[in-house]
Amino acid sequence: xxxxxxxxxxxRIHSVEPIRMTTRDERLRAIDAAGLxxxxxxxxxVLVDLLTDSGTGAMSRDQWAAVQHGDESYAGSPSWxxxxxAVQELFPFRHVIPTHQGRAAExxxxxxxxxxxxxxxxxTHFDTTRANVEATGAEAVDLVIEEGRHPEVEHPFKGNMDLxxxxxxxxxxxxxxxxxxxxxxxxxxxxxxxxLENLRGVRALCDRFGVPLFLDACRFAExxxxxxLREPGQAARSxxxxxxxxxxxxxxxxxxxxxxxxxxIGGWLAMRDDALAERCRNLLILTEGFPTYGGLAGRDLxxxxxxxxxxxxxxYLRYRIRSTAYLGDAxxxxxxxxxxxxxxHAVYLDARALLPxxxxxxxxxxxxxxxxxxxxxxxxxxxxxxxxxRHPDGSETPAAMDLVRLAIPRRTYTQSHVDYVIEVVRFVAxxxxxxxxxxxxxxxxxxxxxxxxxxxxx
Ligand code: F0G
Numbered sequence: 001x002x003x004x005x006x007x008x009x010x011x012r013i014h015s016v017e018p019i020r021m022t023t024r025d026e027r028l029r030a031i032d033a034a035g036l037x038x039x040x041x042x043x044x045x046v047l048v049d050l051l052t053d054s055g056t057g058a059m060s061r062d063q064w065a066a067v068q069h070g071d072e073s074y075a076g077s078p079s080w081x082x083x084x085x086a087v088q089e090l091f092p093f094r095h096v097i098p099t100h101q102g103r104a105a106e107x108x109x110x111x112x113x114x115x116x117x118x119x120x121x122x123x124t125h126f127d128t129t130r131a132n133v134e135a136t137g138a139e140a141v142d143l144v145i146e147e148g149r150h151p152e153v154e155h156p157f158k159g160n161m162d163l164x165x166x167x168x169x170x171x172x173x174x175x176x177x178x179x180x181x182x183x184x185x186x187x188x189x190x191x192x193x194x195x196l197e198n199l200r201g202v203r204a205l206c207d208r209f210g211v212p213l214f215l216d217a218c219r220f221a222e223x224x225x226x227x228x229l230r231e232p233g234q235a236a237r238s239x240x241x242x243x244x245x246x247x248x249x250x251x252x253x254x255x256x257x258x259x260x261x262x263x264x265i266g267g268w269l270a271m272r273d274d275a276l277a278e279r280c281r282n283l284l285i286l287t288e289g290f291p292t293y294g295g296l297a298g299r300d301l302x303x304x305x306x307x308x309x310x311x312x313x314x315x316y317l318r319y320r321i322r323s324t325a326y327l328g329d330a331x332x333x334x335x336x337x338x339x340x341x342x343x344x345h346a347v348y349l350d351a352r353a354l355l356p357x358x359x360x361x362x363x364x365x366x367x368x369x370x371x372x373x374x375x376x377x378x379x380x381x382x383x384x385x386x387x388x389x390r391h392p393d394g395s396e397t398p399a400a401m402d403l404v405r406l407a408i409p410r411r412t413y414t415q416s417h418v419d420y421v422i423e424v425v426r427f428v429a430x431x432x433x434x435x436x437x438x439x440x441x442x443x444x445x446x447x448x449x450x451x452x453x454x455x456x457x458x
Contacts, residue, residue: 007322010315011411014061020044027374035453036370036438038379047377048417050406053345055101055258055265057410059303063262066306070299075290079298079305086305090240090312091217091247093270095277099288100295102218102256105269106132108283109214109254112276113178114138121169122181122216123148123161124188127387129181129216129254131447134392143169148189149400151339151350156230157195158341159186159223161202170209180206183216184223184246188383190403191219191324191343193226196234196245203249212251212273218259220246222344225317239312252276259345262307262410266300316411320344323418324408330422336429345407349425351384352402354432360385360398362437362457368404368428370454371435376424380404386440387449 022030022045034040043049049056059067071077080098087096099105106129114120114136123144125133133140145162147155161182170177182202186192206213224242227234234242247253252271257263271277281291288295296304310316321344328342337350351364358364365382372378384402391397406421436456443452 007319009323009411009414010313010319011060019047022047022377024374027377031370031373035442035455036366037449037452037454038369038373038381039450040453041373041379045377046373046379048413048421049379050346050408050421051379051381053259053407053409054256055263056412057262057264058412059262059264060306060310060411062310063303063306066302067299070297070302072298074293076292077298077301079301080292083301083305086308087268087270090220090243090308091253091270092244093247093252093272095271095274095280097269097277097280097284097291098294098296098301099267099269099284101258101265102216102254102267103128103132104288104295105254105256105267107135108280108287109179109252109269110136110138111283112279117176118178119173119176120179120181121161121166121177123159123183123186123194125181126183126187126216126218127447127449129183130388135446141169144186144189148186148192151190151337151348151353151401151403154340156193156341157198157226158192159184159189159194160198161194163198163201163205166202167205170205170211174209174211177209177211179212179214179251181214181216182250183218185219185226185344187218187345188388190339190348191222191346192339192341193223193230193344195231196227196242196249197231199246199249206251213249214271215246215250215253216255217246217253218256219344220255221260221311221317222321224312225314225321226344229321239314239317243312257304257307260308260311261304262311263300263304266296266304268294320410323415326415327406327408327418327421331425331429334426334429336425339401339403347406347408348383348403349380349406350401351382351404354429355435357433358435358437360402361389361396362439363402363454364435364437365402365404366438366454367435368432370438371428371431372404372424375428376420378406378421378424380406382449386452390443390448392446 116137257266
């Protein structure tokens with residue numbers, strides 16, 4: 001047992017970025033001009049930006065030093081070999097294909113393995129993953145355990161795949177499945193981890209049906225930390241050891257280094273299969289770049305390599321997971337409905353529960369996100385019917401949940417920023433009954449949440 005209760009940030013601040021203070025009136029004008037869509041705001045008009053934990057973290061002194069070490073040779077850069085070694089130290093896949101971010105890896109992989117008639121099971125597809133599957137004409141199916149569909153239900157590994165449903169699914173449609181995916185942690189389901197035991201179960205099913213297993217591994221270090229904390233028999237293992245076991249269970253991965261790469265840009269696609277890798281590399285050259293840099297500069301490759309060494313540090317992970325829980329636990333203690341247990345990278349407010357007067361097709365998550373911005377300048381992100389309600393055939397149905405995600409950028413905000421967020425969310429939650437629904441006045445064909453414009457209902 002540690003002697004002290006307070007888990008401090010295991011770093012000091014070395015360089016600061018100013019935050020421009022705004023008034024409620026200024027924010028009302030800004031959100032009105034943005035069509036009530038927080039993606040359309042000028043970031044200078046945001047006080048605490050919890051839109052995403054993707055690419056928004058602070059790099060370390062050693063990462064900035066690594067940037068200086070970057071070598072920009074077109075082919076065979078030393079920075080590429082440093083990147084490759086750092087990736088393979090944790091994920092020893094034979095083929096590593098660098099991309100400019102996670103969705104570029106998805107686009108390449110699904111262009112090769114997807115297509116009409118194909119179907120990809122996942123615990124829960126993230127929005128870009130689903131969109132990249134569907135863009136090829138393939139189908140994306142979510143098979144997370146039942147507990148993972150209910151915000152208030154406690155479960156240590158709420159991101160787990162429902163093995164019984166996956167088994168039935170593979171028995172019925174195995175021939176159409178080019179790969180099974182598991183997302184660690186399960187972002188769209190609340191940043192919830194997947195256990196090693198569950199991954200072993202998925203592996204066994206994939207072996208039985210002869211289907212490869214891929215990881216969407218954006219938050220692999222946070223997932224491994226939860227395994228160390230929560231899974232019987234794992235407490236004494238190091239985080240890299242757990243990560244290597246996770247990798248050993250899979251045939252390949254997609255990765256956004258903007259999350260647990262601790263970098264501002266980057267990603268990769270990795271796999272064991274030689275023939276698949278060759279087809280992916282050919283597409284890479286077409287759309288991203290030469291195989292030793294992909295969509296990245298040598299300096300980015302170096303920043304990621306150093307980030308991968310830092311992200312598995314236990315002092316970092318202890319602070320990281322604790323600081324997310326600090327926000328979530330404070331809100332839950334106040335009776336504000338949040339997804340339980342608190343996830344790794346974000347706290348998810350249950351807007352459907354908090355705003356029962358707003359039906360799902362009037363977007364309670366969007367209404368709550370707008371209110372948090374107007375009152376306190378906090379930018380969260382709707383993860384609900386705006387993001388997932390529109391289907392490729394043009395129909396619209398309520399998403400499984402209507403959440404507002406408050407994602408915590410890595411190593412960026414201090415405890416007083418978080419205390420401020422707690423105060424603002426409490427204020428808005430007390431007045432939840434006064435909030436009204438929204439309607440969409442303009443939307444694109446796919447990924448509408450990024451650019452749709454809204455107006456109040458009535
Ligand atoms: N998979 C998951 C689980 C993700 O969370 C993301 C991105 C991606 C794939 C795509 O990676 O952004 O590098 O292209 N999630 C960010 C978020 C955008 O806010 O959760 P990318």
